[in-house]
Amino acid sequence: MKTSDARKLVHGHQVHRDVYTSHEVYVAEMRGVFTNAWIFVGHDSQTPNKGDYITTQIGDQPVIQVRHSDGEIYVLYNRCPHKGTKIAIDRQGNTGKFFRCPYHAWSFKTNGCLLAIPLKKGYTDTGLDQTESAKGLKPVGDVRVYGGFVFARLSETGISFEEFFGDSLSTIDNMLDRSPEGRLEIAGPPLRYMHNCNWKMLVENQTDTCHPMVAHESSAGTAIDIYKQMGEPQPRPPAMQIIAPFMSSYDFFEGMGIRTWPNGHGHTGVNMSIHSDYDAIPGYFEALSAVHGEEKAKAVLDENRHNTVYFPNIMVKGPLQQLRNFIPLGPDKTLVESYVYRLVGAPDRLVEMSAMYNRMINAPTSIVGHDDMEMYERAQEGLMANGLEWVNIQRLYEEGEDFSKEAVENGTTERQMRNQFDAWVKFMDWNGTAAGASE
Amino acid sequence: MTITRDDIIDFVYAEARILDEGRYDEWLALWLEDGHYWMPLDYKQTDPVGETSLLWEDNFMLRLRVERLNGERTFSQKPKSRCHHVIQRPFVDEFDAEAGRFVTNTSMHYVETRLDEQQLLALTAMHELKLVDGALRIANKKVELLNSDAAFRSIQLLP
Ligand code: FES
Ligand SMILES: [Fe+2]
Numbered sequence: 352m353k354t355s356d357a358r359k360l361v362h363g364h365q366v367h368r369d370v371y372t373s374h375e376v377y378v379a380e381m382r383g384v385f386t387n388a389w390i391f392v393g394h395d396s397q398t399p400n401k402g403d404y405i406t407t408q409i410g411d412q413p414v415i416q417v418r419h420s421d422g423e424i425y426v427l428y429n430r431c432p433h434k435g436t437k438i439a440i441d442r443q444g445n446t447g448k449f450f451r452c453p454y455h456a457w458s459f460k461t462n463g464c465l466l467a468i469p470l471k472k473g474y475t476d477t478g479l480d481q482t483e484s485a486k487g488l489k490p491v492g493d494v495r496v497y498g499g500f501v502f503a504r505l506s507e508t509g510i511s512f513e514e515f516f517g518d519s520l521s522t523i524d525n526m527l528d529r530s531p532e533g534r535l536e537i538a539g540p541p542l543r544y545m546h547n548c549n550w551k552m553l554v555e556n557q558t559d560t561c562h563p564m565v566a567h568e569s570s571a572g573t574a575i576d577i578y579k580q581m582g583e584p585q586p587r588p589p590a591m592q593i594i595a596p597f598m599s600s601y602d603f604f605e606g607m608g609i610r611t612w613p614n615g616h617g618h619t620g621v622n623m624s625i626h627s628d629y630d631a632i633p634g635y636f637e638a639l640s641a642v643h644g645e646e647k648a649k650a651v652l653d654e655n656r657h658n659t660v661y662f663p664n665i666m667v668k669g670p671l672q673q674l675r676n677f678i679p680l681g682p683d684k685t686l687v688e689s690y691v692y693r694l695v696g697a698p699d700r701l702v703e704m705s706a707m708y709n710r711m712i713n714a715p716t717s718i719v720g721h722d723d724m725e726m727y728e729r730a731q732e733g734l735m736a737n738g739l740e741w742v743n744i745q746r747l748y749e750e751g752e753d754f755s756k757e758a759v760e761n762g763t764t765e766r767q768m769r770n771q772f773d774a775w776v777k778f779m780d781w782n783g784t785a786a787g788a789s790e
Numbered sequence: 791m792t793i794t795r796d797d798i799i800d801f802v803y804a805e806a807r808i809l810d811e812g813r814y815d816e817w818l819a820l821w822l823e824d825g826h827y828w829m830p831l832d833y834k835q836t837d838p839v840g841e842t843s844l845l846w847e848d849n850f851m852l853r854l855r856v857e858r859l860n861g862e863r864t865f866s867q868k869p870k871s872r873c874h875h876v877i878q879r880p881f882v883d884e885f886d887a888e889a890g891r892f893v894t895n896t897s898m899h900y901v902e903t904r905l906d907e908q909q910l911l912a913l914t915a916m917h918e919l920k921l922v923d924g925a926l927r928i929a930n931k932k933v934e935l936l937n938s939d940a941a942f943r944s945i946q947l948l949p
Binding site: 442538539540541542543544545546547566568569570572573574576577588589590594686689691699702703706707709710711714715716718720721722724725726 | 829831832835839840841842843844845846848850851853854855857858861863864865866867939940941942943944945946
């Protein structure tokens with residue numbers, strides 16, 4: 352499939368089922384969207400020291416995030432320039448001053464440059480220095496670290512970081528403001544959960560506010576029933592703070608509001624959210640006020656953005672310092688990695704709350720996660736049915752919607768899903784010359 | 791009542807059978823109110839709350855888990871999952887008859903199945919048991935999955 356064919360699959364209010372099921376579309380979006388957009392790689396606190404690295408994927412591309420000797424973070428393709436061997440296999444580690452390929456021992460500086468080849472004289476007069484192999488490990492097109500979050504664009508040319516994210520970075524800013532020191536740190540490894548469905552279903556679900564009270568009745572509804580049977584004891588059990596708000600009414604979700612930004616980004620919870628009613632954590636407001644002053648501290652904490660989608664494939668939950676990475680492994684396979692971060696300088700209770708939310712909602716052992724996964728996988732199977740070709744995302748649709756502008760709407764709109772597909776088409780066929788576009 | 795090592799070992803076997811037979815209300819009744827069921831995420835994790843665990847559930851959460859299994863609108867349990875434990879003879883690591891406190895360490899293979907899928911987990915379960923009013927109860931349980939860092943599909947029942 353040509354990446355330019357993408358626009359035939361998106362009709363504004365509906366998208367063709369092939370975007371979720373077709374292998375050709377998957378290949379095209381790896382070459383289009385995941386090459387031209389800015390993609391989350393990791394957090395700088397995962398590689399704090401020189402030589403520290405993590406291995407991950409940008410779309411289907413294996414990459415290494417590494418801290419070089421100059422303190423900068425590099426993102427390199429995890430591929431030996433000799434015969435292709437993956438350089439690093441561990442999910443994380445420290446490589447010292449250089450990477451050494453385990454196959455024939457070519458070695459590379461931590462910025463990728465070729466350092467040495469054993470028996471180098473065997474290459475004398477062979478013209479090795481004229482080849483791409485002589486340049487070492489290939490870096491990705493561009494890298495930006497924003498508030499500790501590492502993003503990369505595979506394509507060497509294209510949209511700038513600032514233009515791509517625009518005002519959507521306010522969600523990350525708010526998360527940083529919640530730390531008395533303005534910094535986040537990774538808190539343990541991510542939960543990893545394997546889904547047999549298309550990655551976009553998970554991303555779309557992050558702003559789908561018409562499903563919680565239906566799909567999560569079994570977990571959130573049951574929690575409320577048990578709490579009532581217990582005579583509504585105080586303080587509320589953690590499950591009541593975290594799981595029960597999923598049963599909030601349609602009215603509540605309508606009032607929450609959804610904001611969309613250009614390039615496919617957007618968030619639920621403009622006015623308040625299911626995170627607004629957590630018990631206060633002793634000492635936290637005081638710690639934050641000491642830095643920001645009371646007024647700003649209050650404003651920072653009053654921002655209760657629920658789910659912020661950064662197109663194409665992450666969700667950030669500001670009030671809980673979480674990030675979910677939806678890594679596509681095929682048209683019908685997605686690895687979900689759910690991270691929690693510590694607010695540096697804040698009471699431990701905060702990271703405990705984040706960790707609690709993560710295991711109660713996002714774990715493969717979590718009943719809430721079971722509710723969602725069941726729906727995605729039923730959709731993946733249901734979409735194989737012939738006779739109906741289109742997936743409907745028409746809720747509160749307006750003809751000629753302009754996604755180049757920020758908009759705030761009724762919290763049950765599917766506008767953010769349409770916004771994502773608008774960006775999907777745009778980055779599939781960036782300037783009509785998507786890098787490496789394949790058929 | 792005097793507790794023997796065999797009583798402790800039998801208890802662990804009986805618990806596995808109760809789970810395999812889906813007698814979850816009986817299983818809940820084995821627990822002391824303030825116990826926690828812990829499944830670490832990281833190999834040799836020491837802090838259950840300061841970073842994410844797979845499970846760190848109190849009585850409310852365990853009850854929620856169990857009552858949800860019987861719910862009318864529990865779509866991920868239509869059809870229901872089934873599980874199967876194969877356990878090795880538990881080691882009794884601590885045996886304090888005077889305090890009525892006992893700790894066991896048990897290797898298990900846990901199988902969970904639903905529709906055409908079957909998932910096998912190898913694990914070590916650690917039980918802290920207490921003797922209360924003449925009966926053994928679970929004070930705490932910790933399950934360490936051999937591959938806790940792997941990307942799992944849903945684990946819906948209880949190893
Ligand atoms: S493949 Fe890496 S050195 Fe030969
Ligand atoms: Fe959900």
